[in-house]
Amino acid sequence: MEDEKIIALFFERDEQAVAETEKKYRGLCISLSDKILKNSFDAEECFSDTLMALWNSIPPKRPENLKAYICKVIRNLSLTKLDYNFAKKRTSDCEVSLEELEYLIPDGASENGYDGVELGMVIDGFLSSVKPEARKIFVRRYFFFDSVSDISLDLGISQSKVKSVLSRTVKRLRSYLTEKERL
Amino acid sequence: MNGKRIAEEIGKIRDEYVVEALETKRGLDGRERSITVKSKKRLIAILAAAVIIAAIGCGTAAAVKFGNLSIIKNQYEKTEDVLDVPEELPKMDIEENGLELTPPAPKAPAATDDGSQSEAEETEAPNPEELKPGEARFTGIVVTDHSFDGTFDLNVSGMGLPEKATDGAEYEYFESFTTVEEEIDGNRRFIGVCSTSFVSRDGDIATFVLSDCRLSTPPQGDLIFTVDGIKYQKADRSGEVSGYDGKIEVKISSDDYEVTESKYSLNAPESDGCAYLMELSPSAIKVSPQGGTSGEAFDVSTVKVEVKLRDGTVLSEDLGETGDKARIFVGGAQHMNGGFLLNFATLVDISEVSSVTVNGIEFDF
Numbered sequence: 001m002e003d004e005k006i007i008a009l010f011f012e013r014d015e016q017a018v019a020e021t022e023k024k025y026r027g028l029c030i031s032l033s034d035k036i037l038k039n040s041f042d043a044e045e046c047f048s049d050t051l052m053a054l055w056n057s058i059p060p061k062r063p064e065n066l067k068a069y070i071c072k073v074i075r076n077l078s079l080t081k082l083d084y085n086f087a088k089k090r091t092s093d094c095e096v097s098l099e100e101l102e103y104l105i106p107d108g109a110s111e112n113g114y115d116g117v118e119l120g121m122v123i124d125g126f127l128s129s130v131k132p133e134a135r136k137i138f139v140r141r142y143f144f145f146d147s148v149s150d151i152s153l154d155l156g157i158s159q160s161k162v163k164s165v166l167s168r169t170v171k172r173l174r175s176y177l178t179e180k181e182r183l
Numbered sequence: 184m185n186g187k188r189i190a191e192e193i194g195k196i197r198d199e200y201v202v203e204a205l206e207t208k209r210g211l212d213g214r215e216r217s218i219t220v221k222s223k224k225r226l227i228a229i230l231a232a233a234v235i236i237a238a239i240g241c242g243t244a245a246a247v248k249f250g251n252l253s254i255i256k257n258q259y260e261k262t263e264d265v266l267d268v269p270e271e272l273p274k275m276d277i278e279e280n281g282l283e284l285t286p287p288a289p290k291a292p293a294a295t296d297d298g299s300q301s302e303a304e305e306t307e308a309p310n311p312e313e314l315k316p317g318e319a320r321f322t323g324i325v326v327t328d329h330s331f332d333g334t335f336d337l338n339v340s341g342m343g344l345p346e347k348a349t350d351g352a353e354y355e356y357f358e359s360f361t362t363v364e365e366e367i368d369g370n371r372r373f374i375g376v377c378s379t380s381f382v383s384r385d386g387d388i389a390t391f392v393l394s395d396c397r398l399s400t401p402p403q404g405d406l407i408f409t410v411d412g413i414k415y416q417k418a419d420r421s422g423e424v425s426g427y428d429g430k431i432e433v434k435i436s437s438d439d440y441e442v443t444e445s446k447y448s449l450n451a452p453e454s455d456g457c458a459y460l461m462e463l464s465p466s467a468i469k470v471s472p473q474g475g476t477s478g479e480a481f482d483v484s485t486v487k488v489e490v491k492l493r494d495g496t497v498l499s500e501d502l503g504e505t506g507d508k509a510r511i512f513v514g515g516a517q518h519m520n521g522g523f524l525l526n527f528a529t530l531v532d533i534s535e536v537s538s539v540t541v542n543g544i545e546f547d548f
Contacts, residue, residue, distance in 0.1 A: 026460060026473065027449040027547075028205075034447065040462070067205065068198035075194050079187055101186040101193070120195025127200055139204035142193050146208075149441050153493075153534050154207050159441075 003066035010058040017058075018051050025067070029074045035145040036078040046081055050074040075143070101142060104170055106178050126176045134169045137162055314338035314388065319410075319433040322390075325532055326440045327465050331363065331377070331396035331406070335433050340387040342427040344415060356381040356389060357414040357423060363396055367404035374399045379410060393433075401442060408433045446533055448546035459522060461546035463533050470522040470541060481542060483516040483523045489540040 001020045009017030029050060033043035050073050063069035105119075127135050137155070140146045148166075152159040314320060316338050324333035345354060361377040377396040381389065393408060410431040414423040445464040451473055452459060458473040468488075470481065485503035490512070492498070500513050514526040539546050 022473070023451060023453075023458060026451040026458075027447050030460070031447045031449070034445075063198075065198040065202055068201040071201055071205070072194050072198075076191065079190050079194075083187055099186055101189045105189055118192065118195065119189075120192035123193055124196040124200070127196060132203070135200060136204045136207050139196070139200050140207065142190070143196065143201060144204065147441070147444065149443075149534060151207075 007058060007062060007066060010054065011062075018055060021051060021054060021066075021070070022047075025070050028067075029070060032071060032144055033074050033078040036075070036082055042081055043078070046074055046077045049077050053077065071144075104142070104173055106174050122177065122180055123173070126173055129176075130169060130172065134165050137165050138169050141166055316340040316387070317342060317431070319431055321433060321435050321439075324435065324440055325465050326402060326442050327444075328401040328442060329398050330466060331375075331393065331398060331402070332465075333393045333435075334382065335391055335393065335408075337389050337391060337431060337433075338387050339384070339389045339413075339427075342413070342429075344389070344413060344426045346384060346386070354384075354415045356384070356391075356426070357416070358391070358410045358412070360411045361393065362409050362411070363398065364407045364409070365400075365402055365404045366407055371407065374402065377408065402437075402440075404437050406435050406437075406440070443533060446548050448539075448548060450545075450547050452544050452546065454542075454544050457521075459544070459546075461539060461541075463536060463539060463546075463548060465527070465531050465533055467524055467526045468539055468541075469519070469524050470546075471519075472521040481518075481523050483518055483525070486516060486523070486525070487542055488513060488525060490536055491538045491540070492535050493537045 001024065006017055006020045006024070009020065026047065029047045030040070030043045033046045034040060037043055037046070050070065053073050054070065057073075127138065130138070133155070137151055140151045140154075141148070148159050148162050152162045155162070314336060317340075319335050319337040321333050321335045324331070344356060347354070358379040358381075361379045362373060363375040363377060364371045365374045375396055375398040377393045380392045382392055383390050391410075410433070412425060412429065413427040413431070415426045416422075417424055443465050445462050448461040448463070459470050460473055462469040462471070483502070485501075487501040487503065488499065490498040498512060502513060502516060505513075512527055512531075516523060516525045533548070536548055538548060
């Protein structure tokens with residue numbers, strides 16, 4: 001079923017909307033959540049929570065792109081779950097990626113140090129300035145938490161190139177954020 | 184700022200960039216091929232090894248082992264129906280038939296500051312240098328969190344291992360015991376043991392398969408496999424002879440392997456009113472019913488499995504026909520919580536798999 005029809009079902013408060021969403025996006029969602037949590041049971045739980053969140057948020061919200069919206073919802077819920085798991089001393093391999101993420105931001109950078117603009121919006125602005133290939137690789141790695149080997153295979157480039165593009169993009173992002181904060 | 188907070192901020196990027204990246208998940212035709220060809224060789228090597236191991240387990244003659252190898256090759260290259268495996272098959276020379284094993288790619292040089300990529304970085308891995316006597320090197324590997332499969336070549340020159348028996352028959356070589364250690368910052372620790380099997384010998388170079396290596400912890404550092412001596416079968420097959428008493432180390436650097444993770448199918452197709460999700464790992468496929476219901480659509484004793492690779496080739500097996508004998512790539516099958524579990528005969532490079540079809544139901548990856 002097309003996304004527009006699924007959204008329409010949500011607006012009609014038809015429970016078929018949930019069934020169609022599950023049918024269409026279960027694999028994508030669980031795959032994304034599992035990359036963060038490394039636990040299929042937790043990923044299943046997050047997916048259930050995602051369906052509930054969609055039901056509660058649509059309407060009033062009408063996502064322009066349902067697929068992207070769902071990805072963002074389950075990603076946020078999975079990160080929250082990851083926080084909970086850390087608090088409960090349950091480990092996850094994603095910790096490595098989070099450490100990698102910390103390097104994206106220059107030392108001492110504040111969350112609100114960009115002239116009142118949220119960091120997420122600043123990063124979005126930065127991504128609009130880089131080449132599409134670098135942006136795709138960056139988003140695959142830091143939004144979807146994909147492995148370098150998967151990115152390499154899907155884009156048809158060597159793993160070393162993926163690593164070097166990531167390294168170069170991160171370097172530019174750090175410079176960009178430093179400059180923004182100075183302003 | 185902590186990583187989780189930054190991850191949340193990255194989640195605020197515009198939808199357009201999320202969708203743009205998502206669209207790359209299915210790969211790009213054309214440019215993808217140069218990568219898959221290289222990986223396919225490794226997959227063939229690993230799957231071929233699986234058949235050989237299965238044959239050894241059944242006590243089958245050496246000629247049949249190589250026959251199965253040719254079937255696997257035909258299966259990939261001609262997409263033939265391979266279910267009618269004959270009892271006896273002609274011996275096949277690996278090199279003559281073009282089946283080659285791919286070495287792990289060496290670490291490529293870093294890009295220049297302006298981001299340009301050097302030519303050397305885009306080229307295939309160079310052929311490995313000649314092995315010195317007593318030296319061993321991996322030619323194909325698959326690593327997961329808790330397992331390792333691989334093939335390695337060993338130069339047996341000067342190790343007291345005769346190539347031919349007096350009656351002209353080939354010797355079969357056996358290892359004694361293989362341990363796995365991990366080395367990080369110069370410190371080694373034991374993390375598992377392996378089964379090692381002889382595959383073939385060409386002059387001084389003997390090829391072995393390491394399989395069923397169960398690792399106690401996910402590997403991170405360099406891995407060292409120590410084969411404790413090699414035995415060989417007497418010409419009259421009346422017993423084993425200890426041919427080489429020393430230890431042989433086969434190493435692989437942490438730069439030369441990546442741990443393969445499981446994948447979930449991108450879709451959850453329905454059968455008999457029940458939706459199913461497939462988890463694909465290097466060692467198995469697991470099909471689970473969703474939503475707490477089960478259509479009991481699968482009888483694992485007759486299930487038909489088709490694995491499609493990204494370059495379009497297809498690997499298929501019908502357990503209803505092959506049963507417990509002459510299996511091609513399925514090692515075992517069992518019902519599980521309304522779904523089922525199929526074990527591969529050995530680890531598989533899942534990055535090469537584009538879809539898996541079970542009883543006509545297709546799961547996309």
